[in-house]
Amino acid sequence: MNIGSAIKEEIKSFVLKDIDETIVMAHSDPFWKSLRDKGTEIWLDTGDIEDAGSLWSEEMTALTTNNTLLNKEIQKGMYDDYIAQAKRIVKDLSPKQQITEIAFMLNARHGFRLVRRFGSLVSVELHTDLAHDFAATVNYALRLFEICPDHFLIKVPFTATGLLAARYLGERGVKINLTLEFSARQNAFAALVARPAYVNVFLGRIGAYFKNNDLGSEFGIGERTTLATQKLVNKLSSESGYQTRLIAASIRTAEQVENLTGVDTLTIPVRIAAESCKKKLPGSYSFVSDRDFPVVFGRQAEGCHFEKLWEVTENELLLANEFSRDPPKSGIELINLAHQSGCGDLFPILAEEDLNQIARDGKIPVHSHWEKRIRSGELALDALLNLAGLASFAADQTSLDNRIAGILLK
Numbered sequence: 001m002n003i004g005s006a007i008k009e010e011i012k013s014f015v016l017k018d019i020d021e022t023i024v025m026a027h028s029d030p031f032w033k034s035l036r037d038k039g040t041e042i043w044l045d046t047g048d049i050e051d052a053g054s055l056w057s058e059e060m061t062a063l064t065t066n067n068t069l070l071n072k073e074i075q076k077g078m079y080d081d082y083i084a085q086a087k088r089i090v091k092d093l094s095p096k097q098q099i100t101e102i103a104f105m106l107n108a109r110h111g112f113r114l115v116r117r118f119g120s121l122v123s124v125e126l127h128t129d130l131a132h133d134f135a136a137t138v139n140y141a142l143r144l145f146e147i148c149p150d151h152f153l154i155k156v157p158f159t160a161t162g163l164l165a166a167r168y169l170g171e172r173g174v175k176i177n178l179t180l181e182f183s184a185r186q187n188a189f190a191a192l193v194a195r196p197a198y199v200n201v202f203l204g205r206i207g208a209y210f211k212n213n214d215l216g217s218e219f220g221i222g223e224r225t226t227l228a229t230q231k232l233v234n235k236l237s238s239e240s241g242y243q244t245r246l247i248a249a250s251i252r253t254a255e256q257v258e259n260l261t262g263v264d265t266l267t268i269p270v271r272i273a274a275e276s277c278k279k280k281l282p283g284s285y286s287f288v289s290d291r292d293f294p295v296v297f298g299r300q301a302e303g304c305h306f307e308k309l310w311e312v313t314e315n316e317l318l319l320a321n322e323f324s325r326d327p328p329k330s331g332i333e334l335i336n337l338a339h340q341s342g343c344g345d346l347f348p349i350l351a352e353e354d355l356n357q358i359a360r361d362g363k364i365p366v367h368s369h370w371e372k373r374i375r376s377g378e379l380a381l382d383a384l385l386n387l388a389g390l391a392s393f394a395a396d397q398t399s400l401d402n403r404i405a406g407i408l409l410k
Contacts, residue, residue, distance in 0.1 A: 002139060003093065003101070010089050011101060015108045015147060021049075021116035029057035031277050035261060043267040045249070047073045047110060049117055051270045055277075062121035063114050064177070064249075064267045066155065067128055067393040070107060071400040079106055083407045095405075102404050103127055103397070104140060108147050115151040122148075123177045125155040128394040132331060137165040145174045153177040153197065157393075158186055158386055160338075160347050161331030163323075166194035177247070180389045182206055183382035184229040185312040185346065187246070191233055192324040195242040198265065199233065201226045204250030205364060205385055206309065210301075213367035217296040221309065222250075223259055224293040228310035230263050240324070254279045259291065300367075304374050306381055308345075319343050345380040348387075355387070363392035 032042055036059040043062040044052050047069040073079075086105055090098040104127070111124040124144055130136045141154045155177045156166045166176045176196035181187050182205070190199045203222025211218035226248050233246045245264040251257060254276040260266055268276070297306070319341045328334040335347045350358075357369055365388045373379040 002135075003097065007089065007093075007101075008143065011105060012143070012147060014086060014089060015105050015112065019109070019113055019116055021113055023116070024053050024056050024118055026056050026058040026060070026118075029059060029277070032057045032059040035059070035257070035266075038261050040261060040263060041245075041265040043121075043123075043247070043265060044273060045069075045251070045267040045269045047114070048270070049114065052114070052118065055270055055273050056118060060118075060120065062123065062153070062265075062267075063118060064123035064153075064155075064247075065107075065111065065114070066123075066125045066179075067400070068396040070110060070125070071396040073110060074106060074400050074403055079110075080403075080407055082106075082109070083404055084410070087408055095408075098408060099401050099404050100127060100129070102408075103401060104143070106400070106404075108144055111144075111152060112148055115148055121151055121153055123153040123155050125179070125393070126157075128157075128390065128397040131157050131159050131390055132161045134161050134165050134168075134331065137162065138168055141165070141169050141174060141176075142172070145169075149173075155179045156194075156196075157390055158190060159331065159390075160328075160334040163189060163193045164327055164331060164334065166190075166196050167327055170195050170197075179249075180386050181229075181382070182385040183225060183309045183380075184232050185308065185316050186382050186386070187229050187233055188236065188312050188317060189320045189323070189346070191236045191242070191244045192240065192320040193327060195240075195324075196244060198245050198247050199229075200247045200249045201229050202250040202385070202389065203248055203256070203260075204252035205389070206381075207252065208364045209367070209381065209385065212364050213300075214298060215301040215304075215306075215367060216298040219255075220293045221295045221306070223256065223291075224295055225309040226260060226263060227291070227293060232312060233264075259293075300371075304371070304381070305377065308380050309382060315341065316343055316346070345377055346383055348379050348383050350379075350387075355391070358384070358387050359391040359395065361388060363388050 042060045045064050046052050047065040086102050090101045111122045114122045153175050156162045157180045166178050170176050177198040178190045178194050178196040179200050181200050187199045203226050206222040207218035210216045230246050237244050247265040248260045248263045249267050251268050257276040338347045365384050
C-alpha cells in the first residue's frame with residue numbers, strides 16, 4: 001500500500017485545502033462542570049458536526065470518531081464532490097489503492113474540520129484493513145498524525161499487531177487511543193505493551209451481550225469491568241511511569257454517565273449527553289471508586305468464566321510485563337507466545353468460517369454460537385467482543401469504500 005512521497009504530499013495538501021469552519025463559541029455548562037470538577041474528561045462520541053455543536057461546552061475536551069460514525073457522515077453525500085475531485089490525485093494507483101487513499105483523505109479531512117470547529121482533540125480511526133498489518137498501520141498513522149499533530153489522537157484497534165504498532169508509534173511521539181478493549185486484562189496488555197495515551201472499555205456492548213442473550217442484567221457488569229480496569233490502569237501507570245488514561249466508551253444511558261463519575265474519560269453519544277443534561281442535577285456526583293456494581297447472572301451464564309472481564313491473573317500480568325520489557329517481533333509471535341504461556345484465549349486462533357460467523361452475528365455476538373468454546377476456555381468474552389467490534393467496523397468501512405468506488409466509476 002506504500003505510495004510515493006510526492007503523492008503523499010499532494011494528498012496532505014488536498015486534505016487541508018479550503019477548510020473554512022466557523023469556530024464554536026463554547027460556554028460553561030454547570031452540569032458538565034460538576035462532572036469535570038471530579039476529574040473526568042468529557043468527550044462527545046460523534047462525527048456529526050452540527051449535532052456536536054448543539055451541545056458543546058467549554059468543559060468538553062475531545063470528539064471521537066470511528067469507521068461507523070465516519071460512514072454515517074459520508075453516506076449523507078456531503079463529500080461526493082470531494083471524492084470526485086480526489087480522483088485526479090490517485091488516478092495512477094491501483095483501484096484498491098485509490099479507494100484506500102480517498103478513504104484516508106475523508107477520515108483526515110473530516111477529523112480536521114472537527115478540530116477547526118471545536119478546537120479540541122479528535123480521535124480518528126484507521127481503515128479496518130490495517131488491523132493486522134504492522135507496516136501499513138504505522139504508515140497511515142504517521143500520515144494522519146502529521147496532518148494535525150497537536151489535536152489528532154490515532155485510534156489503533158486491540159490486536160496483537162495493533163499492540164506492537166501502537167508501541168512503535170508512541171515511541172515516535174504519536175498520541176495513540178488504543179481501542180476495542182472489553183476487559184481489565186486486555187487493558188493490562190494495552191497499558192504495558194502498547195503504552196498508549198488512552199485505552200478503553202466498551203461497557204455498553206458488554207451489557208448488550210448479556211441483555212440480548214438472556215444471560216443476566218445488562219446493568220452493572222460493564223460498570224464493574226470499567227471500575228476494575230480504572231484501578232488497574234492507575235496502578236500500572238504509577239508503577240511503569242508511562243501515563244495511560246481510561247476511556248469509558250459505548251455509553252448507553254444517562255445513568256451510566258452519573259455512575260461512572262471519576263473515570264478518567266467518558267465518551268458520550270450526543271443523544272445520551274442531551275438526556276444526561278435533562279435528567280441529572282449538577283453536583284449530584286460521587287466518585288466511581290466509592291461505588292459497588294453488583295452483577296446479576298442468569299442460570300445460562302454459569303460456568304462461562306465471565307469474571308475474566310474484571311479479573312486479571314498473575315500469569316497474565318507476568319506475560320504482559322515480559323512483553324513490555326521485550327516486545328515480540330511480530331503479531332504472530334505475540335500470539336504464539338501467549339498460547340504457550342496459557343493466555344491463548346486473549347488472542348484466539350479461529351478458522352475463517354468462525355470469523356465469518358462473528359461478522360454475521362453483528363457487533364453483539366449470539367451466545368449460543370460460542371457458548372461451548374467459552375465454557376471450555378478456548379475463547380473468552382472479551383476476545384469475542386473485540387472480534388465482533390472489528391467485524392462491525394469493517395462492515396461500515398466496506399459501505400464507505402463502496403460509496404467511494406461508485407463515485408470513481410462515474
